[in-house]
Amino acid sequence: MVAHHFSHVRYWVFDLDNTLYGPEARLFDQIEVRMTEWVMRALGVDRAEADRLRRDYWRRYGTTLAGLMAEHDVDPEPYLLDVHEIDLGALDPDPDLAAAVRALPGRRLVYTNGSAPYARRVLEARGLDGAFDAVYGVEHAGFLPKPERAAFEAVFALDRVAPEEAAMFEDDARNLAAPHAMGLRTVLVTPEPQAADHIHHHTDDLAGFLSQIGRGLFP
Numbered sequence: 001m002v003a004h005h006f007s008h009v010r011y012w013v014f015d016l017d018n019t020l021y022g023p024e025a026r027l028f029d030q031i032e033v034r035m036t037e038w039v040m041r042a043l044g045v046d047r048a049e050a051d052r053l054r055r056d057y058w059r060r061y062g063t064t065l066a067g068l069m070a071e072h073d074v075d076p077e078p079y080l081l082d083v084h085e086i087d088l089g090a091l092d093p094d095p096d097l098a099a100a101v102r103a104l105p106g107r108r109l110v111y112t113n114g115s116a117p118y119a120r121r122v123l124e125a126r127g128l129d130g131a132f133d134a135v136y137g138v139e140h141a142g143f144l145p146k147p148e149r150a151a152f153e154a155v156f157a158l159d160r161v162a163p164e165e166a167a168m169f170e171d172d173a174r175n176l177a178a179p180h181a182m183g184l185r186t187v188l189v190t191p192e193p194q195a196a197d198h199i200h201h202h203t204d205d206l207a208g209f210l211s212q213i214g215r216g217l218f219p
């Protein structure tokens with residue numbers, strides 16, 4: 001029974017992309033094309049070099065944006081607006097997930113390395129608008145991204161999240177290391193399980209996992 005691991009949780013923190021919708025929507029394919037084109041324009045490099053830089057920044061800084069800011073002093077706001085101008089037609093409303101989220105006791109938060117306005121559009125397309133108490137993007141951590149611990153600390157301070165009473169749901173295992181160290185319960189949401197000391201739980205069915213917690217907490 002998984003629910004007893006969550007009986008102390010009062011803050012439910014969810015990543016957005018590939019967590020609150022499945023990777024099969026492939027939104028990141030669209031975002032990646034726009035990021036590559038942004039890098040090509042901003043740095044005057046060809047597509048191959050832009051792709052290489054993007055991957056390098058993602059690996060070394062956590063996001064393309066963090067690398068662009070650190071190495072090229074890029075202005076984050078127009079960048080974030082541009083790369084998130086994508087078609088959300090692949091997303092469908094998910095009433096089961098909406099109901100499972102709404103049933104969680106306490107504050108329900110979204111925290112994404114994208115921007116909060118983009119996150120709100122995605123939540124609306126998923127029928128999840130109104131299911132969360134607050135939505136935080138990379139701008140709320142001064143554009144410092146997850147997996148940096150200071151980014152989590154900045155966002156948690158804004159919402160007065162008590163880490164020892166919180167759980168984090170994420171598809172990127174790297175982004176669970178700092179939450180785990182801070183005392184959160186960690187859940188990896190991916191099709192394939194992945195073992196690591198900083199991952200408490202794994203699920204490939206977030207709505208099902210949350211419903212199981214809900215039934216355990218309120219039988």
Ligand SMILES: [Mg+2]
Pocket residue numbers: 015016017018019170171172
């Ligand atoms: Mg994600």
